[in-house]
Amino acid sequence: MKIEIEAIKNFFKRPFTRRYPKVRVIPFPRFLGRIHYFPKRCIGCRLCEKYCPVGAIKFHKKGKIDFDQGLCIFCKLCEDNCPAKPKAIKLSNDFEYADKNKKKVSKNVVDE
DSSP: OHHHHHHHHHHTSOOSSOOTTTSOOOOOTTOOOOEEEOTTTOOOOOHHHHHOTTOOEEEOGGGOEEEOTTTOOOOOHHHHTOOSSSOSEEEOSOOOOOOSOHHHHSSOOBOO
16 A cells, blocks of 8 residues: 555656756766777877777777777776877767667777
8 A cells, every 4th residue: 555655646746867868968077988089199009908908999000990989988097098198098078879880889989
């Protein structure tokens, strides 16, 4: 009987959660999101690949770099160990990149 009473009381209350797509969520200032890579700043030291604990960063021949966003755990070790000034890799507070197609999530994220 207590469950029914509680259900009826909660039926008339507003939900606690936010209506995400309609109401924009503002992440906290220290939130770590999508990787942004600036190839013109990169000095090719490969420290980001070395320190990535899950192997989400792969260097290929001819200077091509792949960032697997689906594998990344957003630990920021790649950015912290980048010796370039200014940093060639930055983690932004962008978090809206969900997609049904995994190839779109794993694509290179290159900024100029």
